[in-house]
Amino acid sequence: MDIVQSSAPTRRLLLPDAPALVAGARKAVWLTSDGEVDTIDLGEARLRLQRDVLLVCHAKALGRRLNADRFTALDLLELFAFVHPARFVVPTPRGLAEALGLPKPDGAEDDALTLIRATRQLLTDLSDPDFEEKSDPVAIAWFMGGGGGGSQGYSWPWASFALSALGAPNGPPGRRALGAFQVWKAMPEWEDEAPEPPPGQLPVHANDARRRLADLLQASILGKVAEPRPQQSDYASAVSTAFTPRANPGTPNLVLAEAGTGVGKTLGYLAPASLWAERNRGTVWISTYTRNLQHQIDGELDRLHTDPAVKSRKVVLRKGRENYLCLLNLEEAVASLPSQPMYATALGLMVRWVAATRDGDMQGGDFPGWLPDLVGRARTMTLADRRGECIFSACQHYRKCFIENTIRRARKADIVIANHALVMIQAALGGDEAALPTRYVFDEGHHVFDAADSAFAGHLTAQETSELRRWLLGAEGGRTSRARGIKRRVEDLVAGDEEGLAMVDAIVHAARALPGEGWGNRLIDEMGTGPAEIFLLMVRRQVHARAHGRDSFYSLETETIEPVEGLAAAAQELEKALGRLQTPLEHLANRLAARLDNEAAELDSDTRRRIEAVCRSLQRRGSVTLKGWRDMLKCVGQLTSPGFVDWFGIERQDGRDMDVGMYRHYVDPTIPFVATVGSQAHGMVVTSATLTDGTGDVEQDWLAASVRTGAVHMAWPALRASVPSPFDYPARTRVMVVNDVRKDDLVQVAAAYRELFLAAGGGALGLFTAISRLRGVYQRIAEPLELAGLPLYGQHVDGLDVSTLIDIFRGEEQACLLGTDAVRDGVDVPGRSLRLIVFDRVPWPRPDILHRARREAFGGKRYDDMITRLRLKQAFGRLVRRADDTGVFVLLDPMMPSRLAGAFPEGVEMQRVGLAEAVRVTREFLNPG
Structure with missing residues (x-):
């Protein structure tokens, strides 16, 4: 280890004497702290990763690339999240360099060198005595490193280096650290204010x-x-x-x-x-x-x-609400640390973020989207209020709550x-x-x-109904969980009210008709218990019996008419069971609402707000959800109610059944x-x-x-x-349809992507209508692109969330990205970072039962064309975001109808060319001179 004195006498930069490792699709670069460089194959990189403690950037992504599951590494992203919580960084060596003001790397060797430079810079930042802190970094780092007797065996590899930079190599005074995780204690409380009067009516001309x-x-x-x-x-x-x-x-x-x-x-x-x-x-x-x-x-x-x-x-x-961190969830997670020390790193980084965040937003705010992939979802994303369990003013954190504070500020x-x-x-x-x-x-x-x-929409599915059971009953089977259930959430509100307590008991009893834990295995084994599971079992049987392509990798569906034997009876039984649940839910909501009138002079403001919130929840899940489900069940085996379309379906992910149930959508949801x-x-x-x-x-x-x-x-x-747009699209863009690539031949499709991406020199977005085709192309082109210095990223391949992938793509001008609709809708990349878009096929709407109903209602083939033109217009619109941008749009589908050319701006000609010509035009148009 190298020791460098900092300007503060009690703070030292203790730098790890660890090699840096970066890996591409076919080769890896190993760089020692002394500057020795070694280019090695991925097999050797995997051996070294599992043998030594290395400097890396995004350990989980590196592990997936090297097919290495368990290893210890000094991950620069973890250190960045500790030193600069709630600060944006693209999770790549180049992103670290830009965030820290370091020279931008050019190639794999520079990437490895950047990791060493970033280590020094981050520890230097941490050692600055004037560095603004909103939490206690010494105590948190010490606990993460195994201090306090809680986390030995799960020690954070950066702990000793962070503590040295902070001038506290032996930890905090008194060696008490867990209290530093209770960052909510230092958070300010919001105060009540008078309601706002109605807005005025002055016009804006x-x-x-x-x-x-x-x-x-x-x-x-x-x-x-x-x-x-x-x-x-x-x-x-x-x-x-x-x-x-x-x-x-x-x-x-x-x-x-x-x-x-x-x-x-x-x-x-x-x-x-x-x-x-x-x-x-x-x-x-x-x-x-x-x-x-x-x-x-x-x-x-x-x-x-x-x-x-x-x-x-x-x-x-x-x-x-599901987007924000819940302080009660955080408190309970922190309280579990002594018995669950494996979560010390995750929670340490979380509390650092909580103390620094603007508003507690965990979806697109200042929360690092890559952090859950790095340290696990168990103590990151699960800390959000994701299951409707808020107890509102009964919570001790109510007046510090991110969600409640945001709601009041919004008013x-x-x-x-x-x-x-x-x-x-x-x-x-x-x-x-x-x-x-x-x-x-x-x-x-x-x-x-x-x-x-x-x-x-209405979804009467296994996941939705089991979620309702968990909301009503809380944790079952002796499990430790935040899931409290309706009884614990309202028991103090109905204390002394025998009729109210009887309603709660009736709700608890009726909720047992809904699917319990393990429903998935029981449905597969055809051993469903209770009205809901028996109905879902019968639905699953009908879908498998009648769906087209029942061995499909993707989701399955079929109509609700002519139900298989026993399904109609099961629907009737479930409808009655849901009625036995709906009635006490509605009565309880009405009884609680009556308190707002009957006890208007006695109720304090917090209790009033809590009762109002509980009543809204009961109404939403009782009057709205349950009524909708019962209406759906009454239509099983009959014609669907006018204006709606019903179907039975099995939702799949990677060929595995994830959910099953009955679905109802408006034909026209507007x-x-x-x-x-x-x-x-x-x-x-x-x-x-x-x-x-x-x-x-x-x-x-x-x-x-x-x-x-x-x-x-x-x-x-x-x-x-x-x-109209002020941009000169005819001069700044090209649109080509490649007419000599067989779209059903993945080898030809992959070759087309490879050559077009190479011709553009990166900055290329490949869009796919099927995940399997995306993965197949990725496997075939990653290595040749890497040889040309073009990093390739893939949705459903890299394991990163879409927003993080887009951040990486935006930040690296030579990067290429493969994605689906989610990427098309979410990407906003001005400049040369996006200069080529390639569609694998014409993005026709999926021909499912819902689309069939809408197609009949909205004009037949014209409706198909409208949706497809919209998708093409949206994709094309990603290309030119500034007046000086240039871009090429390519469809690898010779069956592209000319009538869809209206998706492109006036004056932009859609040319039908061979692949060789498309490659030539792309190269010359995007790289003139």
Whole structure:
């Protein structure tokens, strides 16, 4: 080990004398601390990894690449998460270099050298006596390293180096460390404030919106001001109509606004939205489909609020409860540390993050998306409030709770940045809001249909019903769990109320009709117990008997008509059992709600809020969920209710059955969307770069937008606005359909991907309609791309979550990425990091039962074409994000119909060429000169 004196006399940099290892698809680089370099094959790298303690970046990903399960390594990402909690870093050597201000690596040897440099820099940062700390790094590192008698055998490899840098090699005074994990004790409490009055009705006119936009454009972010664009000003003017008083009850002033890429629609709608909020002391909700866009919008609002403290009051990000860390979960996990020392590292890094986080958001916020893969989900993602078990004001952390604090801040904010699912659920159920907002902007508006489809669907499945049982009964079978069950959550609220206690007992008894633990094995063995499991067993039998391709790797489904013998009777029995559960749930909700009236003078504010929250939960799971399931069961063997489509299905993952049940969806899910959100909104903007269809018939294209957004169901017509992109697409892009590659021959498809990626020199995104094809191509092209210096990443291959993969892809200009729809929708990569998109096939909609019903309702083949054009438009729109971007779009499907060419901008020619020509054009267009 090397010892370097730092400027603080009691702090030393103790640097590990450990080689650094980086591995590619075929070779690995080994670099000693003395600078000796050795290029070795993957087999040798695996031996050395298991023999020595090495410096690595993302140990789990390295282990998957080398097929090595158990080894000890000094992972730079763990050290980064400890030293700089809640700070963004791309989890690669290059990402570490950029985050720490180190020279950017160029090649595998530089990557290995970066790990050594990053080690020194991180420990130097930690040794800085002026380094701002919000938790106790000494005590936490000491416990993670085995201090306190709790974690010997599970020692964090970085502990001794961190403690030396902190000037405390022997740990904290008194050797007491576990208390440092109780970071919630130092967190501030929020305080109650008077409810906000209703917002005013002052309008925002077109000229007002233009002036506010001009002010926003002049504001500086990181020393840069935005360039004024006439199209953006026109757009702001158009959407301002949604911020004028409505004239008709029950229907909003609706604006459908399509803004081509580059218009700058975010600032375009933020201009009238922020001005309306200021004038009327009201809140505008900006709703998105992807978390990525939520945070982009948040960043744009730095122009309006340069002071972070002011912005924290004026702008709030909102997500569902399941996205936030639960302090009670954290407390119980910390309390288990003495008996479960294997979680010391994970919890140590978690508490460091909790103390530093902005808002406790674990999905797309300042939480490292790669951390659960690194240290396990058991003490990371499971600490979120993922199972609806919140006990609200009965929790000792209630006044420090991230979720509750965010909800209260949102009530007083000017701008709330939420997502479609949360908006729809809250409008339907009341949610957490005392008063629902009156003004909405739905960005990524082309996804309103899909979001409504998820929000208003009914899934009577094994997972859903067993989850309800766990919510009602809590942990069973003597297991230790946070799952408390309804009795423990409400027992103090009904104490002394014999009728209320009897209802709770009735709920507990009736809930045993739902699937218990081990249902999966029992269904496979056809040994189901109880009404729910017997019904699901019969459903599984019918699906396997009738589904097409029953040996398929993917999910299976079949109709609900003509049920197999015994299924109809099982449905009837389950319907009755759910009725015996629904009745006491509704009665308990009504009885608790009555306390709000009967005891209005005695109840304190916290108890009132808790009762209201419990009643909402009981209503959602009783009146809404159970009623919906019972209605579904009554239709088994009969015609589905008008406007709905039912089916039986088995959900599979990697060929394994994961869930089974009955599904019900609206044929047109925008109907409940309009009935809930639309009926209470005063003004609404639905906007996207891809709102209309691309048939060439203007009225037909806008009709498609009206159908997909629900505008067709509004009582008052929408204002339609279309602002074209300022980009010169004919000059900056190329679109080619390769007509000599057999799309059913994976060898040919892989060769096409390889040659096109090489021609582009990286910056390539490959999109697939099937995971198996993605994996097959990845296996065939990873090595040749690596030889050319082009790292390849793959969704469903690397084990990383989609957002982390996109961060890596964005941060490495030569990287290539293979993905599915989730990547297509979530990627926003300006510049040369994305310059080529290759589709393996025309992305036709999946021909399932639900699609068949919608196809019949929405125009047959025209509906197929509309969805496919939308997917192509969305993918193409990822290519050019700035005026100086260039991009190539390639389809490896000779069957691409010419009628779908409307997916591409006017003037962009879709050329049908051979692979050799596509490779030549790609190389010359993207690498001129």
